[in-house]
Structures are given as structure tokens and as C-alpha cells.
Amino acid sequence: MDIRRLSDELEIGGLLSTYARAVDTKDWELYRSVFTEDAQIDYSSAGAVVGGRDEVVDWFTANFGVIPWSMHYITNVEILDRSADSATVRAMFYNPMQLPGVDGISACGGYYHHELVRAPDGWRSRSLREENVWFTNGPA
Template identity: 35%
Template sequence: MANTDPMTQRVELATVRDRLAVDGLVTEYAVAVDDGDWETYRALFTPDGRADYRSAGGIEGSARTVAGWLAESLGPYPVRQHLMVNRRVRFGVWEQDRGDTARVRADYVNPMCRTGAGGEPAEPEFVCGGRCVFAMLRTDDGWRLSGVVVRETWRRPTGRRTAPVVH
């Protein structure tokens, strides 16, 4: 039987909207990295937001600093695709938090390759995977990333020479 209490229905609807919003933020993050849209990447973060790519041979720092590093590091690999799966969403504890924080854990698989003759994608030079942990904060502009930690757990070359992997 459906709950007909208006207050409970509003809380349930707000929770569904928040879940969709934080899930969408993870997707926007992956698309920004894959498309090399560093302006959007930076805009996804809170002003003091940070990212940590050290497990993948990268750096840890402010979103602005990391976006610059990603732009340089990913430049040779214009073809990349982060597949974000197994997303687990947890919101802040209601008694201690007004519901304005969230944590999302998502596994990823990421093939990366250069372009071949004529600009066509070449065979991926490597495929890597692992887990991203996203810390999120509700702001006046909607949900934003306050932190991202990339935990690369594996990588597999595809037979060609590989370079340091970054996400």
C-alpha cells in the first residue's frame, strides 16, 4: 500500500531527486574527462574541491591544478571512455547532517588510445580500471564535488607500448 502521508511523500521525492542529481554529477565528471572539457570539469567542484589521482601515477591538488595536469597528461590520448558502474550512493547521516553531503563510490573501466591515420581511433594502448570515491556537497548551485579520489587497481596494455596512465 502506498504511503499517503504528504510529508513522507515529500521526503521520499526529495531523496529520489538528490539520488538522480548526484548520479548525474558522476556522469558529468566522466564525460568532462573523456571530452577534455576542463572548464566543465572545474565547474563540477566546490571552490575548495580537490582531486587525487596519485594511485594512477598522477597528482593530488585543487580541481584547477588537477585539471591542468589532466589536460597535459591526457593530450596524447584523445580517445578515452570512462565507464562508471556499480554506483553506491550514501547521504550524510540525517541526525548530524541536513542531508547536504553525499558520498558515491563507483567502479570504472577506461580504455585509452591515440588516433590513427586520418584521425580514426587506433587500437587502445591500454585499458585500466579501479574505483572512484566522490565526496559531494549540496550548494546554492546544486550538488558539487568537494573531493574525488581515483583508486586504480589494475591496468592492461593491449600489446603496444604504454605511457603512464591518468584518469
């Protein structure tokens, strides 16, 4: 394994950790920093928004604040295809959360599918598609 590849893997893992922290802390400026300005994001499998980065931030700002807490775990990060300046990444997620009006902990899990590009200041996602596979104790 060469140093560049190892460095890319560490940076990409760090980007996904930043994504999780941004969503869980509701830090939407930090969330924006994970994506390119023209990124397309698709949360439709969870019944949520599809759109550009700023459109998704607007939706999160209006809708995600009612969730008292969430805690994303992102694991099994696979770089499926990588060139000098782009990478296709699939990662599993597990997300326990407290939903308003629901007793106990709710949770969901699935996959994140990212198309990443190397920007001057590091890797950024130009496309994210969430593939929500399961949900327990969801809202009525």
C-alpha cells in the first residue's frame, strides 16, 4: 500500500466522521463543509429531502431540530473506486436517536453511497445517497 492511498483512506474516514458529528450536533455550517457547493444529496429512502447542499441544510434546519439527539456510527468504509482526484465510497451507518413523541430509543441503519472529489483543502462529497435498510421504533 502506498502512502498516498493510505493518506486518502485516513482523510476519507475523517470526512465521514465530520459528517456524523455535523448531523448529530446540528452544526449545519460544518455539514456544508463536507460537501462541494454543487453537491446533490438524496435522503429519500428515509422519507426525507432530496436536493442540493443548501436546500438540504434548509430542510435540516427546519425539521431536524425536533430530534433531541442522534448518534451516527459510520463503519465498514469501503473505497470501491479511486483515481487521483475522485473516489466512490460505500459505508455502513447505525443511527440510534430519540424521536419526539416516541417512547424509548429509535434506530435505523443502512449504507451511505458517496461520490467524492479531491478539493484543494481535502476530500469533499459531490454526491450522497443514503440507503436506509431498516428502522426500529419509528414514529406512528
